[in-house]
Amino acid sequence: MPRKLDLPAIRAEFPILSREVNGHPLVYLDNAASAQKSNAVIDALSGQMRTAYANVHRGLHTLANETTEAFEAARETVRAFLNAPSTDTIIFTKGSTEGINLVASALAARIQPGDEIVLSIMEHHSNIVPWHFLRERHGAVLRWVGLTEDGSLDMDAMAAAIGPKTKLVAITHMSNVLGTVVDVAAVAKLAHDAGAEILIDGSQAAVHLPVDVQAIGCDWYVITAHKIYGPTGIGALYGTAQALDRARPYQGGGEMIEIVEMDRITYNSAPHKFEAGTPPILEAIGFGAALRWLAEFDKAEVAAHEHGLYERAANALRSVNGIRIHGEAPGKGAVLAFSLEGAHPHDIAQIVDRYGVAIRAGHHCAQPLMQHLGVTATARASFALYNTEAEVDALAEALAKARKMLV
Missing domain, CATH: 3.40.640.10 (Type I PLP-dependent aspartate aminotransferase-like (Major domain))
Structure with missing residues (x-):
């Protein structure tokens, strides 16, 4: 019997998720680069x-x-x-x-x-x-x-x-x-x-x-x-x-x-x-x-959860003027790469970090793809099993603040 996708209980198994960054709860959305570790691994x-x-x-x-x-x-x-x-x-x-x-x-x-x-x-x-x-x-x-x-x-x-x-x-x-x-x-x-x-x-x-x-x-x-x-x-x-x-x-x-x-x-x-x-x-x-x-969790349930987080984030970004989402292929995974017109991705990442939100910025070791997209870098939020809708909302709020500062 697969484990229930009980997010508070799951998050409690990851010690690092309880810390604060710059006075805000950590919102870790850099999972495509490296995921956090549970007590099971530790x-x-x-x-x-x-x-x-x-x-x-x-x-x-x-x-x-x-x-x-x-x-x-x-x-x-x-x-x-x-x-x-x-x-x-x-x-x-x-x-x-x-x-x-x-x-x-x-x-x-x-x-x-x-x-x-x-x-x-x-x-x-x-x-x-x-x-x-x-x-x-x-x-x-x-x-x-x-x-x-x-x-x-x-x-x-x-x-x-x-x-x-x-x-x-x-x-x-x-x-x-x-x-x-x-x-x-x-x-x-x-x-x-x-x-x-x-x-x-x-x-x-x-x-x-x-x-x-x-x-x-x-x-x-x-x-x-x-x-x-x-x-x-x-x-x-x-x-x-x-x-x-x-x-x-x-x-x-x-x-x-x-x-x-x-x-x-x-x-x-x-x-x-x-x-x-x-x-x-x-x-x-x-x-x-x-x-x-x-393997304790149902793969389909995890995938649906991660896809829901992606869609919530993508919908929030689509409502922001000047933001371009890169890649919207059917059935895509929970990775959200985006650009904000008039702002460098590095600046976006540094500003949202002030609010405890960790995303990645750069060419993501994919320079031929960046050339195809017509950019030198993108910002990227990537979602994991332990992420929550509240964290997606925190990302959207931090990006809104970054836009006001940069554009």
Whole structure:
């Protein structure tokens, strides 16, 4: 039986939400950058350190066994969260960025000059820069797919961009700026029909949407814990057994090997093949705790709550002269990027912070998208499970005050 979405009780589980900023109650609306942490995560980290910490996989004593069990239990939690077929397909990484770089390193061995990588213009820099490495160092060609007027991915352009030279399609599942949700299963079919692989950046989508990597049919899927109420420095890469088998190791060191001799080496199997050195043990355990906490709630109820917050905020902003909302694709996630005519986003963010409201301002690591939108930066409010309608109203009031000061 899912937990009731009792916001006062839920908020009480997040100690930081009770603090004040500049004499006002904290209104934290920067969740797309990083979400806050519940007692479930805090206690998992501190409890492990207090009672059963040791290095994993290498010891025979009790503490090593207990820590290994907790670490591998977290891997199973991630597997279930993504509906991956096996824990062997779940690689712990430092986050989505390292996961994408791991795939880029694996692909580099097979890239020839003229081979193509297809991207959308709404990708985060983490899903752009590694492919530029392949362009600079291996002669890969980057092909860019645009958007429709409402900020949806142009699927006709995507189909036209994928061809016989395509080796990889790298696409966000949900834009960190526009909130646009991509039909990644349809894109995966286009990629596979052309004999290409597909990597999906699930950094935002995994927070708000149910993710089933088998139903999507992707080769690779990356997530990062700190956006899903978990710790920083930990994330996961899903890869199919076939994709992982083809991929060469990303880093060398302990754990990723079976035999090391002076004149030869044999590698371990996945997932350990890609987890060189001592892993982020405590962070992985905290990651598992965050996902288990999130799994207590009904996903549809959470999504409806977050969508209601977005709509309340968007309606409030639509009534303000000079405010432009960026991205209104059908079914978009709870991310609200906007511009105020005559005001810089940084100034907006600093003024609303005076009233305790935390939003993000900048290019959001999406400069090609900013160029498409015709701006250098936007302000962004992003909503989470623990946010309330009262906080949306506080945002609207703070923005009204900012407008009076700036315009």
